[in-house]
Amino acid sequence: MTEVVQNVAQPHITVENLNLWYGEKQALKNVSLKIPRNSVTALIGPSGCGKSTFCLSVLVKNCRIEGKVLIENENIYGMDVDVVELRKQVGMVFQKPNPFPMSIYDNVAYGPRIHGVNKKDIDGVVRNALRSAALFEETSDRLKSPALSLSGGQQQRLCIARTLAVKPGIILFDEPTSALDPISTARIEDLIMNLKKDYTIVIVTHNMQQAARISDYTGFFLMGELVEFGQTRQIFHSPREKSTEDYITGRFG
Ligand code: ADP
Numbered sequence: 001m002t003e004v005v006q007n008v009a010q011p012h013i014t015v016e017n018l019n020l021w022y023g024e025k026q027a028l029k030n031v032s033l034k035i036p037r038n039s040v041t042a043l044i045g046p047s048g049c050g051k052s053t054f055c056l057s058v059l060v061k062n063c064r065i066e067g068k069v070l071i072e073n074e075n076i077y078g079m080d081v082d083v084v085e086l087r088k089q090v091g092m093v094f095q096k097p098n099p100f101p102m103s104i105y106d107n108v109a110y111g112p113r114i115h116g117v118n119k120k121d122i123d124g125v126v127r128n129a130l131r132s133a134a135l136f137e138e139t140s141d142r143l144k145s146p147a148l149s150l151s152g153g154q155q156q157r158l159c160i161a162r163t164l165a166v167k168p169g170i171i172l173f174d175e176p177t178s179a180l181d182p183i184s185t186a187r188i189e190d191l192i193m194n195l196k197k198d199y200t201i202v203i204v205t206h207n208m209q210q211a212a213r214i215s216d217y218t219g220f221f222l223m224g225e226l227v228e229f230g231q232t233r234q235i236f237h238s239p240r241e242k243s244t245e246d247y248i249t250g251r252f253g
């Protein structure tokens with residue numbers, strides 16, 4: 001939808017006429033939007049409308065894709081793009097916490113080690129990432145314990161720390177709290193709002209209150225189309241499209 005393209009002077013992520021197919025099935029239809037730096041963008045819409053696919057399209061190209069995704073000003077589908085460099089710029093956190101079966105420390109050190117961070121600097125990177133993910137105080141005396149001994153909420157913060165440790169500019173959260181209890185959810189929401197000063201954040205959520213609480217911008221997807229995109233306040237208080245209003249007021253979904 002052309003109307004969705006907004007005026008953003010220097011977007012961090014620019015998506016232009018993105019179409020994506022899984023075999024015969026088209027999962028994204030002509031999606032265009034611009035995501036400003038240091039903002040939280042919520043993606044909402046019923047199951048199967050393409051939210052996860054949209055996130056993944058910023059990370060990998062593993063199926064038929066037409067259109068452009070620009071990070072800064074570089075088309076990530078360009079022939080000359082260094083995929084390893086790209087992955088470093090974009091982190092992703094999934095619905096189910098998925099720590100590696102290794103220690104808390106090694107989970108966070110994993111990325112920096114792969115990317116060749118100097119051995120003597122790893123300790124500092126790990127500690128900083130755990131601090132930024134609001135997990136350091138709870139784990140500082142047991143960094144060598146298995147990550148899987150942590151609670152679900154702690155595991156999710158560990159996954160966030162693991163992502164932060166490679167210093168991406170962009171973090172995609174795909175329903176990061178839907179497997180968590182309300183207290184763990186609140187901690188992750190606080191964390192996301194804090195991370196915004198250093199990162200550009202996209203979060204898929206089924207929780208309308210969550211989208212309203214923590215996001216600056218909201219995009220509503222329906223059957224592969226981005227129906228409406230705008231400031232969160234506008235989307236929730238005066239949606240332009242009837243289907244957006246029906247969705248956020250719980251009439252379907
Ligand atoms: P959402 O995250 O909004 O629930 P998805 O992006 O997961 O939606 O899915 C969008 C559509 O693409 C759905 O119809 C889904 O069944 C389909 N789809 C997702 N992943 C695949 C895949 N790997 N292969 C085939 N179809 C897929």
Ligand code: MG
Nearest residue numbers: 051052053174
């Ligand atoms: Mg999904």
